[in-house]
Amino acid sequence: MVRSSYVRPLTPADLPTAKQLAQQNPIANCLLISKLAEFESPDPLLLLVSDRTGNLGLAYVGINTTTANCSYEMLTHLADYLGQTQILTSSIIGNREDVFGLWEQVSSFLGPARLIRADQPLMSLTEKPLIEPNSNIRLATPAELELVLPAAAMMFREEVGIDPLRPATSAVYRARVLELLQLGRTYVLIEDDQVVFKADVGVLTDEVLQIQGVWVAPEHRGYRISGPALAAAIIQMQQKTPVISLYVNDFNYRAIRLYRSLGFQQVGTFASVML
Template sequence: MGRRSAVGAARSVVTDVDLRAAARLCERDPVASVLAASRIESLLAGGGTRGGSALWGVEREGRLEALCWAGANLVPVCSPEDAAALDAFAATALRQGRRCSSIVGEAGAVLGLWERLSASWGPAREVRADQPSLAISAPPAVEPDPQVRLTAPDELGVLLPACVEMFVEEVGYSPLTGAPGAYEARVRSLVRDRRSYLRMMHGDLGPEVAFKAELGAVTRAVAQVQGVWVAPSLRGRGLAAPGMAAVVAAALAATPTVSLYVNRYNERALATYRRVGFEQVGTYATVLF
């Protein structure tokens, strides 16, 4: 049944989706869909009207009911009970071959998609099936750190090593092993777009990053914090909660809700975020290749 169902369902996948319809679909659950919605809204802001080959949709009776962003990450936006949509996205992904470094998003949809892809795309390097999705829409419950601020463009040289160290610690390999210059360009763009925050310290070898975080995905409704990191030598000194509070306060000045997702086993991080005022609103999952 699986293969026939998937192939048949694939006929219902449309590409070059209307971006306004896609944005409306994401509004059903802004926190769960922020990774896809941020890309869709960016295209709309640039004057685009259609999603191109990177945006797959499933329509029923002329209405967009599910979508999947297919870029560096594969991000399904659909009900985990929508088996036909997951079949369709899986069939399209299998036909194209794996081009993404991860599948990420709402846990039910991600794990449902991975169940359909794992026989051909597996084994994954890691499956993180339980990542609490947290959000805050009120002022932080702890005092923001006044030394946390936007990263200045001329601080890229000291920021980049901290970003690389964070990435290696979180994912297990260096982001510099990919396309030459791609990771540095991403970090540079976050600084340029005023979405990179840090607290500096003066170490033995000069200025160093003590705390950092980025607004990695931003929409009209949600700013998702990513890349939270405290220098290893400074952990346990109470920098994380005030630092996060500063980032939340800054983000809430422009966006109604701030969100993030974290691995369930990272109890220290979960405790920090809850202290700041974050509450769980859902669950993410990530399949890493």
Template sequence: MLTAPVRQLGESERRAVERLLDLDPYASAQVAERVAARGLAWWRAEGRMLGYGSRRQLESICWLGGNLTPVLAGPQAVAAFADLLSGEERLCSSIVGRADAVLQLWDRLASAWGPARDVRPNQPLLAIDALPVVPADPQVRRVRSSEFDLLFPAAVAMYTEEVGVSPLIDDGGRGYRRRVTDMIRSGRAYARFVDGRVVFKAELAVVTRRTAQVQGVWVAPDWRGRGIATAAMAAVIRDALMRVAPTVSLYVNDFNLPARRVYQRCGFRPVGTLATVLF
């Protein structure tokens, strides 16, 4: 039997939520960034934070917004979250988090929320807290606001290749254009330019006080196999560690062996496994 009901959390329980997020700083980075920026009040958070456990001892949480992300969710918490969510219409575009919790959630939600467009059950989660031993590419730098039109096509190509659908479909790309613009303005977008085009790009998609999480790593197809990615990633890591956060983290599909070799050469270490269900 479940011993604790699931409830929606508010700002009064923010300290307890932050304590849980600190226990898993890499897998919960996206949730931690949102909580730091918008708190837990439903009217400004653009989502709901669900909690499992007594009011005196919060055991696990689950963020429900654009993504569904369980944090420190054991089997009982997963069952409780799934019981609540299975009676609701699916509004999130993905389920992402620690692999054990995500896959257990999906087993319980698939009949109500399925089918999924893709399930990625094994995504190594990696982190680094020291400067890379490999040389950094001096041509990789932060993107300037005036270079948006150069970066945007590369960002669209990366997203389409990685996710399997174009980011321009839903609203003509307005939301994705805002996201890329925000990455540039906040100094989180990196690129190497050759003859006026992007041949490498990456971004610090999530920044917390514990980590800067890299996403959107992409090499132009005609530049792949030339060995530029390791030095380019080293440049991103170096800048992020010196300027942004005490660690850099990322997660990668297990089947992407070239990328995994790049991250290993840069000095990333494994810190867990994520899974993603895409709708």
């Protein structure tokens, strides 16, 4: 039996409490906050989690699974719930302790992991970037889908190790890239009908914007394109929200050096388990 006394779908009456919980760390919890902003009951993907003493935490169990304010006991109850519930998730992301606290209890039925990133600095920026911006950075348009899609797919292959345009996932991935273009969330530098630089707004809340998909075309790497390009994108992003955030693999020294040169500071540590 699913432990409904500890884990249950969020209801409209829970929404104020849920938002308060997520706002305890608006940068780390920006994905959850964005999902709460879109909440429509019933939504089986947003869960309220409790423990034996009545403390509360949150979970989102969609394509990306993440938690907020969950103790180890709450993660145990969540794992029990997920073990008896059909979920379709491709990754567990979030604060490192939470990710591994949950993963060790769900790996028996969700595993094996395809990829584990155990140390991902979570960084944020609240001031103007410290690098002079490239004035040619702009938002890509939906009409440029066929131009942006190959660049996005190449970035995905480099980062994740699989081709998002393979038959099983091509339609979904194409729709996601188009959605970002329609929402005005993809910033590009285009030269000679080629995407030279790209950065996406992966998550957006009233307070925090999370950058994802930062990429420079291979033949243009090493020419100091990314700093001015990302600075320009960030300046435009800051018109949407005051805090810009991202997370990066600990072994990507070049990217970490770039982000620090822009003014980013580490505010936490994420981890990702990709299935």
